[in-house]
Amino acid sequence: MHSICRLTGALRRMAPAALLLLALLAVPPLARAQAPRAAPPRNYMRAAHLMGSRFTFTAVATDDSLGWRAVRAGIREAQRIDRLFSYWDSTSQVIRINRNAGLRPVVVDQEVYDLIQRTLRLSALSGGAFDITFAGGEKIYKFDRQEHAALPAPAVIKASVARIDYRKVILDPAAHSVMLQDKGMRMNLAGILQGYGVRRAQALMQQMGIRGGLINGSGDVSCWGRQADGSLWRVAIGDPQHPHGGINSWLDVTDVAVVTAGNYEQYFTVGGKVYGHIIDPHTGLPSTGLKSVTIICPDVELADGLDEVVFVKGAEAGLAFINGLKGVDCTLITDDGRTLTSKGMQVRYYSNQPAPATAAKP
Incomplete structure (x- = not known):
C-alpha cells in the first residue's frame, strides 16, 4: 500500500511533458496514427x-482531379480564343471588322x-x-513544294499587297472600336493567335494552382515550373533536313517560351x-534564305510574332533586330544548312549537328 502511494505521488510530481511521453509509450504501435503520405506529382x-493545328497540354499535379480539370480548362480556353478571333467563323468579331472595312468602326470586346x-x-x-492586314493581299502563289517556271510578273506582285498596311487600322480607345480604313482591307491574327x-x-492553369506545366501549340511552346520528376522541360528544335x-x-528550360x-x-x-510561305508585306515577295527560326523569350505571344x-x-537583319531587344534570343537555320544565333543564345546540339557557324555581333 505504501509503495502504491509513493508511485501515485511521484506521477503527480512529474512534468506534463513526461506524462504525455508515458501515455504515448503505453499505446500499442499499431494503434498510433499514421500521417498520410503525400502523393507524388504526375x-x-x-x-x-x-486553330487548325495540334496542341498538347501538360499539367504537373499531385491530385488526379486537379490535373485533369486544369488540362480541360486549358483546352476550353484555347477553343474560346479560336472562336473569338476566328478568320473563318462568320460570328467572330474579326469577321465583323473585315465586313465593315472602309465603311464604319466596329465596337469589340x-x-x-x-x-x-x-x-x-x-x-x-x-x-x-509583321502586319495583321496581310489577309488583304491577293493570293498569287501556290506553295506546293514544286518547281515553278517563274515568279509572277512584278506588277502582279506589287498589286497583290496594295491593301496591306497596318497603319490603316484605326483604333478608338474610348469606344473600344476598330476600323479598317479602306474597302477591301482584311485582317487575320493567325500570325500571333496560337x-x-x-x-x-x-x-488559367496557373490560377487553378498548377505550379508546373507545358503547352505546345504546334511549335509555340510555353513552360513553367518543373516536370513531375523535378527536371527542367526539354524543348527540341526540329531539323529541317528531316522534318518528320x-x-x-534542344534546350532544358523553365518559365520561358520557345517558339x-x-x-x-x-x-x-x-x-x-x-520561296517560303511567309510574305514580305512591303514587296509581296515570299521569304527566302531561312528554313527555320526559333525565338526564346518570356512571352509566348510576342515570340509567335517575332519568328515571322x-x-x-x-x-x-533579323538577328540584328533580335539583338536589339531585351530578353529575347534567336537561333535560325539557313537554306544552305548553317545555324546562326543571336548574341545570348545557348542551345545543345546533337552530335551530328555542327555548332553555330557564326554568332551575330551586338
Missing part, C-alpha cells in the same frame, strides 16, 4: 486539335481591342515586317531557289 497530358493594339505595336517596332491562345491557357521527327538541337516556325513544309522553288519578323527580314 504529368497529366492531353492533345487537342485547335476589350480583349480583342487589346490584342489588335499589341500587334500594331509589333508592326511599328518591326517596320511593318501564341496568344497558349499564353491565356497557361495563365528529326532534331537539330519555332519552319519554311520547309509550305514553299515552292524557281530555278532551284526556295525574322523570316521577313532575313538572317542578317
Whole structure:
C-alpha cells in the first residue's frame, strides 16, 4: 500500500511533458496514427486539335482531379480564343471588322481591342515586317513544294499587297472600336493567335494552382515550373533536313517560351531557289534564305510574332533586330544548312549537328 502511494505521488510530481511521453509509450504501435503520405506529382497530358493545328497540354499535379480539370480548362480556353478571333467563323468579331472595312468602326470586346493594339505595336517596332492586314493581299502563289517556271510578273506582285498596311487600322480607345480604313482591307491574327491562345491557357492553369506545366501549340511552346520528376522541360528544335521527327538541337528550360516556325513544309522553288510561305508585306515577295527560326523569350505571344519578323527580314537583319531587344534570343537555320544565333543564345546540339557557324555581333 505504501509503495502504491509513493508511485501515485511521484506521477503527480512529474512534468506534463513526461506524462504525455508515458501515455504515448503505453499505446500499442499499431494503434498510433499514421500521417498520410503525400502523393507524388504526375504529368497529366492531353492533345487537342485547335486553330487548325495540334496542341498538347501538360499539367504537373499531385491530385488526379486537379490535373485533369486544369488540362480541360486549358483546352476550353484555347477553343474560346479560336472562336473569338476566328478568320473563318462568320460570328467572330474579326469577321465583323473585315465586313465593315472602309465603311464604319466596329465596337469589340476589350480583349480583342487589346490584342489588335499589341500587334500594331509589333508592326511599328518591326517596320511593318509583321502586319495583321496581310489577309488583304491577293493570293498569287501556290506553295506546293514544286518547281515553278517563274515568279509572277512584278506588277502582279506589287498589286497583290496594295491593301496591306497596318497603319490603316484605326483604333478608338474610348469606344473600344476598330476600323479598317479602306474597302477591301482584311485582317487575320493567325500570325500571333496560337501564341496568344497558349499564353491565356497557361495563365488559367496557373490560377487553378498548377505550379508546373507545358503547352505546345504546334511549335509555340510555353513552360513553367518543373516536370513531375523535378527536371527542367526539354524543348527540341526540329531539323529541317528531316522534318518528320528529326532534331537539330534542344534546350532544358523553365518559365520561358520557345517558339519555332519552319519554311520547309509550305514553299515552292524557281530555278532551284526556295520561296517560303511567309510574305514580305512591303514587296509581296515570299521569304527566302531561312528554313527555320526559333525565338526564346518570356512571352509566348510576342515570340509567335517575332519568328515571322525574322523570316521577313532575313538572317542578317533579323538577328540584328533580335539583338536589339531585351530578353529575347534567336537561333535560325539557313537554306544552305548553317545555324546562326543571336548574341545570348545557348542551345545543345546533337552530335551530328555542327555548332553555330557564326554568332551575330551586338
